[in-house]
Amino acid sequence: MIDPRLLRDDPDRVRDALRRRGESPEAVDALVGADAARRSAIAEFEALRSEQKGLGKQVAQAKGDEKTALLTRTRELSAEVKAADARRAEADADFNERLRALPNLVAEEAPEGGEDDFVVLETVGTPRDFAAEGFEPRDHLELGQMLGAIDMERGAKVSGSRFYYLTGVGAQLELALIQLAMSTAAQWGFTPMIPPALVRPQAMEGTGFLGQAAADVYHLPDDDLYLVGTSEVPLAAYHSDEILDAASLPRRYAAFSPCYRREAGSHGKDTRGIFRVHWFDKVEMFTYTTLEESFAEHRRLLGWEREWLNLLELPYRVIDVATGDLGASAIRKFDCEAWIPTQGKYREVSSTSNCTEYQSRRLDIRVRAEDGTVPAATLNGTLCAMTRTIVALLENGQQADGSVRLPEALHPFLGPVLEPLA
Incomplete structure (x- = not known):
């Protein structure tokens, strides 16, 4: 598969490669969107995981009603982290499936066209x-x-x-x-x-x-x-x-x-x-x-x-x-x-x-x-x-x-x- 960094740094190069192969460049737009969704899902998951780790330390030091509230939040956060992890995995799988479906780039020296254009x-x-x-x-x-x-x-x-x-x-x-x-x-x-x-x-x-x-x-x-x-x-x-x-x-x-x-x-x-x-x-x-x-x-x-x-x-x-x-x-x-x-x-x-x-x-x-x-x-x-x-x-x-x-x-x-x- 191609280098994922190309999609972020030079998506037009990937679009042009698809065009030269005679394929629609729209796949690149969908892939760029999938990459953004994947990174967003990763950021969300990591933020919740960070909060979860921080709460663990606070619970150990809290007492009384504060501790009860923190424990309630911990249970809620556990479910949120699990759901965020599922969204992250789904977004990652979608991105990788789309990325693997893309063909390689084409050399600039290769002649453009179909079977008879060699x-x-x-x-x-x-x-x-x-x-x-x-x-x-x-x-x-x-x-x-x-x-x-x-x-x-x-x-x-x-x-x-x-x-x-x-x-x-x-x-x-x-x-x-x-x-x-x-x-x-x-x-x-x-x-x-x-x-x-x-x-x-x-x-x-x-x-x-x-x-x-x-x-x-x-x-x-x-x-x-x-x-x-x-x-x-x-x-x-x-x-x-x-x-x-x-x-x-x-x-x-x-x-x-x-x-x-x-x-x-x-x-x-x-x-x-x-x-x-x-x-x-x-x-x-x-x-x-x-x-x-x-x-x-x-x-x-x-x-x-x-x-x-x-x-x-x-x-x-x-x-x-x-x-x-x-x-x-x-x-x-x-x-x-x-x-x-x-x-x-x-x-x-x-x-x-x-x-x-x-x-x-x-x-x-x-x-x-x-x-x-x-x-x-x-x-x-x-x-x-x-x-x-x-x-x-x-x-x-x-x-x-x-x-x-x-x-x-x-x-x-x-x-x-x-x-x-x-």
């Missing part, structure tokens, strides 16, 4: 001209079936739509990508991790995934646990309720985990193949650092994602995501989009977000500095979303006979070419 920062590589090569490119599902790598029919039979089996070289390709991504991240200084895929509500809510993204979350009500849609959630909660030494920062983790998403708002979108599915595996990068260092760290995470896509020899572009398309916790987000030949466009395969102090305030993650403790800053970055990366590798590496040439980095795992089944 800014292209860089384009790397040149998409292949299949017409010049004399054949029409096949999509990833047709290629996957020819290679014996993807089975959608049995995935739907067993689990329903948007589920799949990776088989044969498909399974081997994912395992190769996992191993390559995890070892590469370790070389960059990330601590490899395999986190739980089920988390408590505090972890999901603390990372901001029970707000605007709640419809995409799978919940197990009997256990009150959530299936994570990204390992960002358990990684962010890893140091919850902790104080980190400033000298230990940055702390960088790279986690492999399955990810589960309802894709509630994607009815009719990308229904063919494995580009948009309910379950996929992913390697995610995550950093704890200071607010001041978070902006440079965001660029470093983007640099590592670019290095990864260069390693996979994929044509891609980098975009600066517009404010109206940001998640609630991010102030700025960069997406890397790989070229998908049969779609004739770039599609997101990875992203990195700077969440500043938004998640750490909710999860109570602090940094011990010379002048006391301050909230940590958190950042996340997808290194390899397996299914989308496989889509990009198959379509960009395909040959006329249905074989697929692999980037050199994957040769030690699978050789240079995936051959169709006989």
Whole structure:
């Protein structure tokens, strides 16, 4: 959540951030009112408690009718204090609920607008001209079936739509990508991790995934646990309720985990193949650092994602995501989009977000500095979303006979070419 002091010191900044996200700034007015009511309730409670403590001393010294009157007032005051405490708790809960519902601020550098108002920062590589090569490119599902790598029919039979089996070289390709991504991240200084895929509500809510993204979350009500849609959630909660030494920062983790998403708002979108599915595996990068260092760290995470896509020899572009398309916790987000030949466009395969102090305030993650403790800053970055990366590798590496040439980095795992089944 945002710093509550911003509401008192610079509420117009918060209003402007909501406006740039395409949301109504009226929530700020309601929150400012709730803050005033909360502070008033606290002042009332503390004044009555002070009077109550003072009366206790007077009763001990009083006698006769004076003592009787003071005892009567003490009983009355006890009820008033109890009622004031209830009003204080109610006002505090109302304020905190409204505060937690606010999204993070947005960076001044982020382009304003909706989903289509991104800014292209860089384009790397040149998409292949299949017409010049004399054949029409096949999509990833047709290629996957020819290679014996993807089975959608049995995935739907067993689990329903948007589920799949990776088989044969498909399974081997994912395992190769996992191993390559995890070892590469370790070389960059990330601590490899395999986190739980089920988390408590505090972890999901603390990372901001029970707000605007709640419809995409799978919940197990009997256990009150959530299936994570990204390992960002358990990684962010890893140091919850902790104080980190400033000298230990940055702390960088790279986690492999399955990810589960309802894709509630994607009815009719990308229904063919494995580009948009309910379950996929992913390697995610995550950093704890200071607010001041978070902006440079965001660029470093983007640099590592670019290095990864260069390693996979994929044509891609980098975009600066517009404010109206940001998640609630991010102030700025960069997406890397790989070229998908049969779609004739770039599609997101990875992203990195700077969440500043938004998640750490909710999860109570602090940094011990010379002048006391301050909230940590958190950042996340997808290194390899397996299914989308496989889509990009198959379509960009395909040959006329249905074989697929692999980037050199994957040769030690699978050789240079995936051959169709006989």
